[in-house]
Each structure stands twice: as C-alpha cells, then as structure tokens.
Amino acid sequence: MGRPRRERKKAISDDYITFLMEDMNDMGKVEDPTSYKEAIKSENSSKWLVAMEDELKSMGSNDVWDLVEVPDGAKKVGCKWVYKTKYDSKGNVERFKARLVAKGYTQREGIDYKQTFSPVSTKDSFRIIMALVAHYDLELHQMDVKMAFINGDLKENVYMAQPEGFVVEGKEHLACHLKKSIYGLKQA
Template structure:
C-alpha cells in the first residue's frame, strides 16, 4: 500500500510573473516494487532537434502555430496493476480511517504514470488519423489532401502547426473531447521558451530571457557583465583557482559550481538556434 502527499507549486508566465498556484496530490511511488506495482516506466518526449525543424517549417511556410495544455495529464492513464493508496491527508473519512483507496487510473507520483499517459494519448491521436514519426515518437503528422497538421507532444504540452485553420480546429475539438484541455491559442511560451513571431517577415525567434534572469538571481549575479561564452576555448582549470582563504570561500558560498554549470548547460542545450528569417 502506498502513501500520498500534497505538492504545491507556483506557475509563472514568460516574464516570470505568477500566473497561478497549483495543488496536486501525488503518490509516494518510491515504495513501489518492480514487477508487482509496475513494469515499464519510460515516457518518450520530442527531441530538441525535431522541435527545431518544426519551428523552421512554421516560419518558412507561414503555418498556424497554436498551443494546448493537457490539464492533469497523468490522470488520464489507465492502470493494469492493482494499486492501493492511503486516504489523502485532510480528506480522511471519519469512521473509515482504516480503509484505503484502490486506484482505478494513474496518479502523479506513480512510477508508471507518465508511461500510461503516453500510451493513452498515442491511442487517441492515432484513431484520429495521426501517424507517429518513426524517428521521434512524440511528433505526429496528419495529411488531408493538400492540407497537413503537425502535432508535437512534450509530456503535457502540445504544439500544433497547421497549414489549414479548419484542420487545426477539428484537431483541437478532438483533443478537447478526449481530454480536459486548456486552449492557449497562438503559441507564445512553451517549455520555458518565449516565442516571438512576425508573420509578415516570416520571422520567428525563441527567447530564454525569463530563465536566464532566474539563474542570475539565484546566483546573485544580476549585475554581472554579459559575454559571449562563460569561459574561453582551451581554458584549463587547476586547484590553484580554488578558494585559498576564508574570505574567498565565503564569496563563493552562494555560487555552487555544479549547480551553476548545470544551469548554464541547460540553457545552452535549449539554445538550438534562436532565430529564423527567410
């Protein structure tokens, strides 16, 4: 039997402003046993290279680019295992404290939650005529005569790039009928990237400004000078560059090396190519 807990999170927009507060009940999946409570856990996601190609096509062919968000996506997955969970904190029914919940569908925190959601989504979208890309399992394409639509899935974020508004609307209606969706209209902020577009010039730009500002604030470097790269090519490090006295150690306490480098690498990994203009 699994325990559970509440997780609270603050969602922000492209500018870093608070958009909404979320409360989510999650299972303590770390107590699950492989082969008994779960089998497969893998969830494929679209690669950055595939998304880069899609964005280039959007700019070059002046496609409609819309975004949708699946509300509580993992709750759509259907379980094949028998899993029991304790009653949620704050919602224990009086007189029935000894009873537990049998999960009929997936819930956040379960090891197989993401996998079951993907399988459910793939089944629904395939029935509607979409064909999954063989090289990238989360890129789907549907062709109707001379019209086409591309669907990009990244966990619970969906990008729709279409050459026809009617095909786009039909796809949105299907998704909204199958899942609880939030239609965000023209894509402007996805996966932490702000999308800036000028269709009259076939111009599309991606910006990580909000993420970079959060990293600078985290490491107390808001007033630092800008540069092309953090270090020069060929630079070598040695122990002599480590803090050698208490003053130097104190000045480096708010700049943990591993976290700082990891944050820079994350930003670099997503900076695929931030500008298209044809």
Template sequence: MESELESMTKNGVWRLVVLPPGCKPIGCKWVYKTKRNAQGQIDRYKARLVAKGYTQEEGVDYNETFSPVSTKDSFRVIMALVAHFDLHLHQMDVKTAFLNGDLIEEIYMKQPDGFASKGEESLVCKLQKSIYGLKQASRQWYFKFDEVVKSQGFIDNPLDECIYMKFNGKNFVLCCYTWMTSF
C-alpha cells in the same frame, strides 16, 4: 487541496476499497506551489497530490516506465517548417494530463491525510488512473494521448513515433508530442 481532490474525483482517479490481503499501499503527499503573475505578485496557490512512487516495487506496482517523447531534432524541423512556410503554430497544455492515463497494474494508495470521510478511514484508494508521482504515470499518459490522437485520424511518423500527421486535401496538421513537468 479541495480543488485537486475534486479534479481527481471528476476524473475517476480512484475508488475506495478494503485493502486486499497481502497488498501494501503506497503513500501520498501534498506538493505546494505559489504561482506568480508577470509582475511577481502572487496569482494563486496550487496544491497537487502526488503518489510516493519511490516506494513502488518493480514487477508488483509497475513493469515499464519508458515513455517516448519527440526528439529535439524533430521539434526543430517542425519549427523550421513553420517559419519557412509561414504556418500557424499552436501550443497547448493538458491540465492534469497524467490523471487521464489508464492504469494496467493494481495499485493501492493510502488516503490523503485529513481527507478520509468519517467511517471510511480504514479504506484505501484503488487507483484507476495514473497519478503524479507514479513511476509509470508519463508512460500511461503517452498511451492515452496516442490512442486519442490516432482515433481522430492522425498517423504517427515512422521515424519519430511522437510526431503525428493528418492530411485533408491541401490542408494538413502536424502534432508533436512532448511534455514538461511544470506545475
């Protein structure tokens, strides 16, 4: 739990503020998971702080939730190209991906139980970045990913906005944006 909060502090996910009048903070909760190795033995314990997004109100805490992902057909075409031309394939996972998405809306969240500093118990977290559980979290992460990839010279495919391409002479890179929720 402390590691998760340290990661959130490092990423600037929130700042503590006095709750403005008329605002209602959303809650949060801890979700725990036991990670096991290939032999089935416990590898580590993991805790993730998630917002209680089901309490968010449309038009107040969020407006849009849609987040594009590549189609299965696009992914299959890329895999076929990799196999046919014997290309190199690299898969990556972005740890704490959603914590990189910038929030547009003003969202206040209650502090996690047991982690409020002495004298700051009455303060709430004003979210600066998206957090797991928010209705718009995947959308905001997509926008951040899109911005960063395009800043590196990639262009998106007009037929599938989640397929990015970059060419340099005979060399090229294809990037397929998709996500899975697995923690």
C-alpha cells in the same frame, strides 16, 4: 627576456552577481509549506485548502480512483501534498497550487509496476515542427493540458492511502484503488 604572461580568467563569471541580485528580489516571497500540517497552520491556510479541494475535484471528475478494501498481500503506496505559490511577472501572487503526489519510491518492480515509460519531446522534434510551420506558412498554437498525466490508464493494481486531511469519515480503513496514473507513480 621573460615568458609572455597569459591573462587570467576569473573563476566566477560576472553572471554570478546577476544571480545574486535576482535572488535578493525573492527575499519578500513566502516559503511554500512542505507538509499538510504546515499548509493548514500557515497564514494562507484557506487558500491552500481551496487549492487542495480543486486538485481533488479534478481527480474526482476524471475518475482517478475508487475507495476499496485493500486485498490481503497488497501494499498501500503513501501519498503527500506538494505546494507551490505561483507568481506573475511582477512578483505578485497569482495563485496557490496543490498537487497530490504518490510516494512511488515505495513501489516494487514486478508487483506494483512492470515497466516505466516516459515519453519526451526532443529539441530535434521541436525544430522539425518549427521548420514545417515556417516552410508551409502554417499557424502554430500551443496548449497546456491540465492534469495530462491521468490520461494513462493503469494496468496494475495500485492502492494508495487516502490523502491527508481528506480521509473519508467512517471509511478510514479503505484505500484508493488507482485507475489512472498520478504524479509520483513509477508509471506516471
């Protein structure tokens, strides 16, 4: 009499096929540009330009930086554009989104920033709020704050290069003295 044989489990679950099929639906989607030059040369260049202008308009209305001379000994942090095409639930292009991101990895601790802080909400916090809403029969509303990160004022002097494609003519030597935090900074 032999030993009973255990049934072997598959190394790759059936879910893997589902992921492959979902990925096949993405085949018609266009790759997002990875640089300003790619965005300007793409077939959607006018839409990317509008998205970048919208980003800069938002930053201007929120008084994110001033153009200033960079003091001696100060270092400029670079920046780059990050592009993302947003699709609706049916796979149609909903909008083109451009974000200006600082190259925070070049910042030096103690000079460009003193400490980093990232407030996060935990699942436990969310559960407590949901329990309170259910218990007291309250109404709960969700909102998304556009450009929420710039609500934090910077205490350090951080200078950033002017965004590619939007360097102010005649003021090429100036840099953006950041007054508020932007994506990519250690402080963001």
